[in-house]
Amino acid sequence: MGTPSAYDAVILAGGSATRMGGVDKPAIVIAGRSMLGAALDAVAGSERVVVVGPHRDGLASAIAQTQESPVGGGPVLAMDAGLRALGGGAAQVVVLAADLPFLSSASIEGLVAALDLEPGAPAAFALDESGRVQFLLGVWRRDALAARLDEIGRADLANRPMKTLIPAGYLTVPMTGISDCDTEADVAAARSRTTSPAVGLAEARRAARDAIEMLPARVATPLTALGGVLARPMLAAGALPRLDTSAMDGYAVSGDGPWHLDKAIRYAGSEDEVELEPGHAVRIATGAHVPSGATAVVRDEHVELANATLSRRPDAPVRNDTRRRGEDWQPGAPLAEAGVRVTEAVASVALSGEVAELLVRGPATAHVVVTGDEIRRDGPLRTGQTRDSLGPLMPRFLSWCGIHTAAESHLRDTAGGFDELLAQPVSGAAARPDLIVIVGATGGGAADHLRLALARSGAHLVVGRVRCRPGGSQVVAVLPDGRVVLGLPGNPYAAVATLLMTAPTVVSALTGAPAPTPQIAPIENAGELAADAPRVVTATQRADGRWYAAVPAGTAHLAALIGAHALAIIEPATPDGGSAELLPLPR
Incomplete structure (x- = not known):
């Protein structure tokens, strides 16, 4: 992605917060450092830094300090004071409020890099996880910021809302870990976060x-168990087929033939008993149980019938189309292992195997x-x-x-x-x-x-x-x-x-199901989308089988999922063609 451009930084540290009882908000300590300290650490890579707010002892001599006038005149006035204190310098200026306790230098570099990629954009601002644009965490082109301040009028900046300063055509950069602290509840929530650092x-x-912990196991019928997971192996309660049955429409025959065709017909589900004498045959339907005395089933296309005599065609193969009892499985045979999800297929097999009850979780x-x-x-x-x-x-x-x-x-x-x-x-x-x-x-x-x-x-x-x-x-x-x-x-x-x-x-x-196995695939354009943290983007598999990812145009809706086949988790520094985990989307 290249090295981000040089930048200067303006930190808005305006002291007391009326929504927090007038406390010095930038001085509030979270995770062992003040929020002003967090801001200074985040812009450690800047050329020059100016802090706008009441004078603070203990800051490094290289950090300039200034104060807007009148004091408490709002962020637009404070930004003007900071820009004036900087004078000339880097072409880009990072502006941030000193109320972001978990801000990182990587986030700042990401903003600067985003603006580098769009020469025509006047500014780039952070987009937090809720989809809100954080206008007090951004990077401006110095000339664009100065021009906007001039347009408003330098004498009319006090108590101006930020929206009056924001230019058209700005960029947004999705970011995590940029929650601000405006209230005592925010501070309490931020401090609670320190006990749960981000993990991979x-x-x-x-x-x-x-x-x-696993859910307790329960007994369920195959149909009421759907969606659950087997807590013990599913074993066949009966043989399949239960009896010798015909695999094809044809004839049950006894002996090598030719055969005398009897008048009886064996249909699937027939309960009548038929005893087949040697040299005799009966008509039989697919699924019908084979009569006793039969030695084979010969399908229709392999025989010819003349009067009441049935014989095998000279060019027909000699084969037996009988499905023997237990050919698919015998009683007690394992049909599915513990940990298998009870899908429609599993429930169907349970019914075929005469399994009346399953032990499942979920x-x-x-x-x-x-x-x-x-x-x-x-x-x-x-x-x-x-x-x-x-x-x-x-x-x-x-x-x-x-x-x-x-x-x-x-x-x-x-x-x-x-x-x-x-x-x-x-x-x-x-x-x-x-x-x-x-x-x-x-x-x-x-x-x-x-x-x-x-x-x-x-x-x-x-x-x-x-x-x-x-x-x-x-x-x-x-x-x-x-x-x-x-x-x-x-x-x-x-x-x-x-x-x-x-x-x-x-x-x-x-x-109790096995841990899901991640689906991994190469992403042809992964290098274009890799960032400072793993990034979850939409991905599409094209006709040639290759996967391509895209940055969602907006995250406050699901339009990016239309036409996409999966989400891809692209790790930092993944090159083009590098592997990423795919999260298949519902179909």
Whole structure:
């Protein structure tokens, strides 16, 4: 991808936060460093840095400090003050707020590199996991920023909303780990994250399998067991075929022939007894049991009939079209091993083998919860609302992963809403879902209360962060009563990507099925899409069998999945033609 261009940095560290009781927000310590310290670490590769805000002792002498005037005049005025303090310098200027405790230098370099690739774009801004553009985390072309400030008017910048400054044609770069802290709840959520550092996807899957206990085994008929997983081998209870039967329409014969054709006809399901004398034959249908005394079944096309005499054609092969009793299997023969999912084929074989009961685990059942005050499924949208474009489809996606949807609900963004949801149900274990699949509330933002509620419930946080995007904020936890919580990002594309990469492992742990084997394939253009963290993108297999990936045009919807065959997880530094894990999409 090349070395990103040189850049300068403006850090907005405006001191007191009214939404947090007037505390000095940039000085708040999370994970052992202040949020201002996190910002400075993230722009360590810059040519020059200026911090806009009250003077702070202890900063390195190379870091310039300035203050907007009037103090507290808003981010647009602060950006102008920072740009003035920089004077001339690098052609690109990174602007960020000092309230991003987990920001990394890789994220900054990714923004700069994105702007390098689009010479005509005036700026590039981070796009967080919820699909929100973070305008206070971006990189500007210096001349574009100066021009926008001049257009507004330098004397009229105080208390201007950021949207008045944003130019047309800007880029967005999807990123994880860029949650900001605007409230005390945000700070608490951010501090809770420090106990769950991001892990690789393979490690997350191993942790889930180790932490999740298998469901108890239950006895079920073959049809009611569909979707479950065999807890013990499935053994044949009867032979197949049960009797010697005809494999073809033809004649049951006794001896070498020619044969005298008797008037009796053997139909499938006939219960009458027929004794075939040597040198005799009877008409027989496919599936009919062979009469006693028969030595073979000869198909129609291999014989000729003259009056009542049946003889083999001179050019016909000598063969026997009898299916012998137990030819497919004998009683007690293994038909399917433990750990095999009970599909329609398995259930059909059980019926063929006279197996009346199976011992199975699952299928796993889920309560699907869509979160967010802004989400509306039915009726006209009101101001600020968003159509629920994922919730109604979640049962289909879950079914693809082997999960049966037992209940659905919507949860508003309230601090205590999750506590009731996560509380141990009063109904018996047989009635409760095995999983709670939550869409949204995983990012640690102001309205994202899931992590704190899990901590209050005494849940074991198995997976708190995963190094990938999207899907980095995913959550896997086990409640004290054994139910599993699978937290998905609220962004529809991120939610589906997370579900497909993690749910099959959760299901295998619950049901005792073998761990899913990753499907690996070379991606012809992988080098174009590799980033600083594993990236989950759509992939299509073309007519020649080769796989090509594409960056989703938007992640707030599922348009990128139309026509795609799979999602591909492209690791950092993967070259063109390098291998990636494929997550097949539902068909």
